[in-house]
Amino acid sequence: MNLLGMIGGTSWHSTIEYYRLLNELVGDKIGTQQNPPLLLYSLNVKLMRENDPEKIKNSYLEIATKLEKAGAKAIIICANTPHLVFDFVQPKINIPILHIADAIAKEAQRHGYKKLGLLGTKPTMTGNFLQGRLAEKHQIDTLIPSEEYIDETHLFISEELTQGKFTDKAKDFYLEQMQLLKERGAEAIILGCTELPMLIKETDTKIPLLDTTKLHAQMATEFILKENK
Structure with missing residues (x-):
């Protein structure tokens, strides 16, 4: 090995x-x-x-x-x-x-997904290191939450999830964001923070999830x- x-x-x-x-x-x-x-x-x-x-x-x-x-x-x-x-x-x-973007792309391509929603920290959502690699290397588009929700999406991660706190309030917030991204055309959602799969499970939503950690x-x-x- x-x-x-x-x-x-x-x-x-x-x-x-x-x-x-x-x-x-x-x-x-x-x-x-x-x-x-x-x-x-x-x-x-x-x-x-x-x-x-x-x-x-x-x-x-x-x-x-x-x-x-x-x-x-x-x-x-x-x-x-x-x-x-x-x-x-x-x-x-x-x-x-x-x-990690190459791992995401491999699974997206297996399902034929061309447009993905992305949830994560503010740098992950607004930076180019994940979205750019998905677009340039794999021809996959990404959508992020509306600007009004970006800070809140980040704060739940930085102030709760990375501290080992997994609350119903955070879970409800992210499930709502997933639905909004789906309505904008996302075929699946990238759980782009390694703590998100610890909060949201596949059984919590009918929207396909891409667990970046796994x-x-x-x-x-x-x-x-x-x-x-």
Whole structure:
């Protein structure tokens, strides 16, 4: 099996989900008498809350370099928003970063979806690192909540979900946003925050959901089990 480097900590709740899924998915393939080789670096979430783009990018580069030197054959960033560092970090290391947008696209294409709703943090929804990659590399369009709802969509994540709080108020809000996105043409909804699948389940709505955590872990599982050429 290939050694996978993991960058987690934003938040530790979602990092646990990644670790659990990777072990379960690999176990489903090769049996539970084995488990995958994983190298986890859990950073302090304070880094993201400081909102210093240069510090964030350089910190992720430093961590990715450490993981590469330690023998990782690829890296997975265990959250959606930190993928904003991808274009800065990837050219400076010699192993691939498994991009979460590519995992989303693979599942969307399997179902024939061309237009997706996106829920996540404000940087994830308004930035180009996820929407841009989906459009330019995979020809998939994305819709985000109306401007009046952007801040509230972000605040539930930053002030509740990443703190391990999962309330009915937050759940009702996101279900309403999903319906609004569907009415605007979204064929499925990207749960673009790794805590959202912990709040919203497929049984909560008839709208198709794309669980980025699970899809990303599936992509990583394929890499872990891929034979070296």
